[in-house]
Amino acid sequence: MNVTDFEKFMREVHGHDPFPWQSAVIEQAVERGTWPALVDVPTGMGKTSMLDVAVFLLALSAGGEAPAGLGRRRIFLVVDRRIVVDQAEAHGRHIADALEEAVEGEVRFEVAQRLRGLAGDEDHALRVVKMRGGATWDAAWLPRPDLPAIITGTVDQVGSRLFFRGYGVSKGRRPIDAALVGTDSVVMIDEAHLAQAFTTSLASARQADRTCQLGLPESSVIHLSATSAERPGKDPGAWEASFDEDAHLRNRTAAQRLTAHKRLTLVDSTEKKIVKDMAARVGELVGEPGSRVLAVCNTVARAREVYEALTTGRTKLGEVEVLLLMGRSRPLDREGIAERVTELFGAGREPGDHKAVLVATQTIEVGIDLDATDMVTETASWDALVQRFGRVNRRGDRASASITVVEDRAKKPPVYGSAKVATAEFLRRIAQNGLDVSPLALRHLPEDVSRDLISPPPLLPLLLPAHLDAWARTNPAPVNDPPLDPYLHGINKAAARITIAWRDGLEIRSGGENAEGDPELLPPDHAGAVVESVPVRSEECIEVSLMAARAWLQQGQLETMADVDDYDGFDDIPFKDNEGNANLQVLRRGSDDQWRWITARELRPGDTIVVPCEYGGLDRFGWNPSSKAPVKDISELASLRRGQPILRLDSDPGSRLGLPPLEGLRELVANWRNAEEPEDRDACQGALVEAARQWLGSSGAPEYPWTPEDIECLRNAFEHSGALISTGVDRRRWNGRRGPSDAGSRELIPVLRGTAPADDWRTVGTSGVRAGGNAASSVPWRTVSEEDQAGTSTLNRRVTLAEHLAAVGERAQQIATSLGLPEELRRVVVDAARWHDLGKVDMRFQAMLFDGSRIAAELAREPLAKSGMPPGDRARRRRAQRLSGLPSGARHEAWSEAIVTAHLEGLPEPYPGDVELLRHLVASHHGRARPFLPPVDDRGDGALRAAIGEVAVEVPLPVELHLADADRFARLTDRYGRWGLALLETVVRSADMTISSEGS
Helix, strand or coil: CCHHHHHHHHHHHHCCCCCHHHHHHHHHHHHHCCCCCEEECCCCCCHHHHHHHHHHHHHHHHHCCCCCCCCCCEEEEECCCHHHHHHHHHHHHHHHHHHHCCCCCCHHHHHHHHHHHHHCCCCCCCEEEECCCCCCCCCCCCCCCCCCEEEEECHHHHHHHHCCCCCCCCCCCHHHHHHHHHCCEEEEEECHHHHHHHHHHHHHHHHHCCCCCCCCCCEEEEEEECCCCCCCCCCCCCCECCCCHHHHHCCHHHHHHHCCCCEEEEEECCCCCHHHHHHHHHHHHCCCCCCEEEEECCCHHHHHHHHHHHHCCCCCCCCCEEEEECCCCCHHHHHHHHHHHHHHHECCCCCCCCCEEEEECHHHCCCCCECECEEEEECCCHHHHHHHHCCECCCCCCCCCEEEEEECCCCCCCCCCHHHHHHHHHHHHHCCCCEECCHHHHCCCCCCCCHHHCCCCCCCCCCCHHHHHHHHCCECCCCCCCCCHHHHHCCCCCCCEEEEEEECCCECCCCCECCCCCECECCHHHHHHHHHCCCCCHHHEEEEEHHHHHHHHCCCCCCCCCCCCCCCCCCCCCCCCCCCCCCCCEEEECCCCCEEEECHHHCCCCCEEEEEHHHCCEECCEECCCCCCCCCCCHHHHHHHCCCCEEECCCCHHHHHCCCCCCCHHHHHHHHHHCCCHHHHHHHHHHHHHHHHHHHHHCCCCCCCCCHHHHHHHHHHCCHHHCEEEEEEEEECECHHHCECCCCCEEEEEEEECCCCHHHCCCCCCCCCCCCCCCCCCCCCCCCCCCCCCHHHCCCCEEEHHHHHHHHHHHHHHHHHHHCCCHHHHHHHHHHHHHCCHHHHCHHHHHHHCCCCHHHHHHCCCCEEEECCCCCCHHHHHHHHHHHCCCCCCCHHHHHHHHHHHHHHCCCCCCCCCHHHHHHHHHCCCCCCECCCCCCCCCCCCEEEEEECCEEEEEECCCCCCCHHHHHHHHHHHHHCHHHHHHHHHHHHHHHHHHHHCCC
């Protein structure tokens, strides 16, 4: 392979040649040995194909035709538009699918083989991940650090993980996420001028952390732009990708797009009339058969007003199909709308006479491949308008296209402020008789674009090494932990976010309201059990600003929120206390793993909250705080799309699936609850499973977002012995605020769990539900929770400690070798993996693994690593832990480190490696010990006895907090770099988790 093979690669993957600038980037990158700092090309010229460039360069580096370290295993595309994240993911999946379909003799076949060889993975050439915001409680988005992958996400999702403070990510998981983003990666930021705070913080972090001695590439940052609005900071080695206009004008496709006819007209209006004027102009433009008119608004509220005017108001368009698209919606709700938008407005759509209008927010500005015939838009900043122009006549195949910019003369415009006012004046000067806004014309405007027309840059805080040191301390975090959001969005634009999920069954259905008028809610531990029966997934969540959520919960001011992550339309929302329904309560799980009902006052940045469906706040288009209609619970669908079929058999599963009621469910559940003998319970369980299967197979078509294929997949997952019943919640019947009405009566909600066949998984993407497909793109694997001391040691079968340690050591050897770690480091990492769980020899821990039986543990031939208890049976695990006598919070990592330390001290010759690193990797293999393991009141007086090879080790139980561990942690971060140390931890931890997920 060589650089000229890129043209064949693009033809094989996409069916067309690359544009000249794309081939030039390949040639220049290989020649210089580095990535460009800036790729500035006109809109419509395929910036998203930088993903193809990155994949091809990775293959060249793997084969030696490009400098080692130029290609990066993890390729990130970052953009603050959620719909674009979806479309970029679809582009990445297309690449991955093409690699899986390659046949010998093709360039893409050689690329696929080289990518497989990077991790020794014969099954998958390239993983594709859409980084989920907020609630990814099974948050392992990439199981190993040696796997090639394309990852798409927003600034918040990627940036928070890079800086060890992943939003919605557990403390234990944060170092892994930071390592995956911050090492061996290329981070492409689309329209980087929209993320200046993030790019500045990235540059500062790279300058402050150049001490990595792992021999692996660090992270490279590429600014992608179509507006020339901002240049990256000057770096002595930085270079910009070239764009040769003449070469592109000689290219027929490129020339057609560059010169595509687009005529701009400015229309003045007022704040009171703008909705009416925009709707009227849309009505004029949509008359021609095949018209596809795009109406773009600056806020969610105005987009809804225009949509209402076009569908129910005086300007109702009748037979014209009108869609509303915004990013602040649940992915499962959005995918059907986005699929229809792509069908009607996608650049590659089939021509037809059907007429349609799309009302949208800023979510369509960046990267989304739409091609409207005409546009009506509010005035915005110049850079935002340029992005909007790119969604009209995108392919240049129409003889004419109109763009109407409507100015409302607002004195204090939301979102864009003074830049919007200046842009309106600018257009009045140069567009009196219309203005050509084709991509080529925009590069040669008759008047220079001043800085005043561009969205004002955020006030940037200074990122110091001390901030990075504080963030690297993930567990426990410093008390004075620096806030992260200003470093991602700027001091004056930071808008802290929270994640919201809606769930059914959290209100007491017969209780009504309490004396204060608030809904009667389940006790928090019982409500938490309802939620945990079907784990929260990102596909059922939305992200909104903290202030927007607070205003909604207090039923106060409605926001002028935009679809831009660093704007929420609020300065502050005062708290309201005891004003009727002013303080709706929501459910939040605390750091102690306990669920609590909280009010708006208690919300914190980064929270994931669960709210009763009865609260409203959402409609089929997305976030709608004025809506009081109950929200559909789609938790079972979100779980199914992750390859984990679950169905709560409570009083009304049909309403969640959009199916008729399950007849006889109440009686079947009552029989199951009341069965006392095991054989009777099994028979009742079988009857429940069969009734559910029959119901799923004969209930007809479900309601959106469920599809018939989803229902069939769910039904198949419950075949025969593949299904089991667990208890979603174990509670007594409650009677309002008076507490349990019957101490002997329990209400058990059965939860049906199945196994999805490997060839019948589902994924979420802009193309909707897919059956089968490329397993390399989204392969469900059972993640292992590291938050529960007992849960980390459970599998469906018992595994001996020797078996587990040997398997983890071998896996760590594979990963470290694939990464190319130096021999000395590789030995330390593998030894840490081979010894990480030695502390489980503690007899109390062994008793816990033997269901709480000390006698069974003492009689066992060898110690266990995994108990064989079902991973989902939390009650059984807690009972075993209680019976074992383990003190609360005890960590086997501390015992493992004590054993390893004693072994090293007893060696006749010094250990041939970094002893401090070895001890740290053992102590931190569940994400703690950064820098301290938690203090534990352990009054045990026994000793730990273990064997390392042929050498027996005996050491007293460690019972002290070692303050010197903080100094050791500081020395290690200085020695290997903050992200380098996190990567070494990740090798050990990913080896442990993947082996455990495979059943060993």
